[in-house]
Amino acid sequence: MATQRKIDSVTTLTEKVGRAKVMVLADYRGLKHKQLEELRRNLKKTNGEFMIAKNRLVLRALGDRAESLKETLNNETAVLFAYEDEVAPLKELLKFFKAAGMGKTKAGLMGSTFMTDADVSRLATLPSREALLGKLVRQLNAPIQGLHYALQWNMNKLVWALDAVKGKKS
Numbered sequence: 001m002a003t004q005r006k007i008d009s010v011t012t013l014t015e016k017v018g019r020a021k022v023m024v025l026a027d028y029r030g031l032k033h034k035q036l037e038e039l040r041r042n043l044k045k046t047n048g049e050f051m052i053a054k055n056r057l058v059l060r061a062l063g064d065r066a067e068s069l070k071e072t073l074n075n076e077t078a079v080l081f082a083y084e085d086e087v088a089p090l091k092e093l094l095k096f097f098k099a100a101g102m103g104k105t106k107a108g109l110m111g112s113t114f115m116t117d118a119d120v121s122r123l124a125t126l127p128s129r130e131a132l133l134g135k136l137v138r139q140l141n142a143p144i145q146g147l148h149y150a151l152q153w154n155m156n157k158l159v160w161a162l163d164a165v166k167g168k169k170s
Contacts, residue, residue: 013061020081030102048089068114072107
């Protein structure tokens with residue numbers, strides 16, 4: 001029998017699933033309440049949210065995407081929602097789990113793509129969005145810089161030759 005509290009929880013979860021770019025299921029067993037609050041504060045800085053929810057309510061909130069995560073929704077499960085940057089909240093979560101010595105990721109969804117635990121860990125090793133954009137700009141700028149140096153080379157050779165002639169005459 002559905003209570004109003006469960007209906008509200010499913011509605012909230014459905015809204016969060018719709019907004020999130022990445023959703024990761026995690027096993028949080030062993031973490032104390034203070035640790036969870038610290039984790040939530042750290043994730044809020046990266047525009048992520050860590051929420052503990054009942055497995056059945058998460059399945060209902062996922063709707064047609066629930067089939068891929070059905071097997072991983074067992075025992076105690078928490079859900080990480082990453083709203084803006086896909087990688088930063090995930091890095092923060094894994095860093096926290098490593099520091100605490102407890103907790104692990106189970107699986108995740110990026111859009112509608114299912115990710116295993118290994119995929120989630122690999123995603124967390126990616127550089128930040130800013131670092132990737134900087135690398136792209138450097139690579140786009142490299143041919144222009146090469147052309148600039150190639151065109152400048154003949155001028156440099158001329159100046160060096162004139163300087164050598166000047167040095168011999170004086």
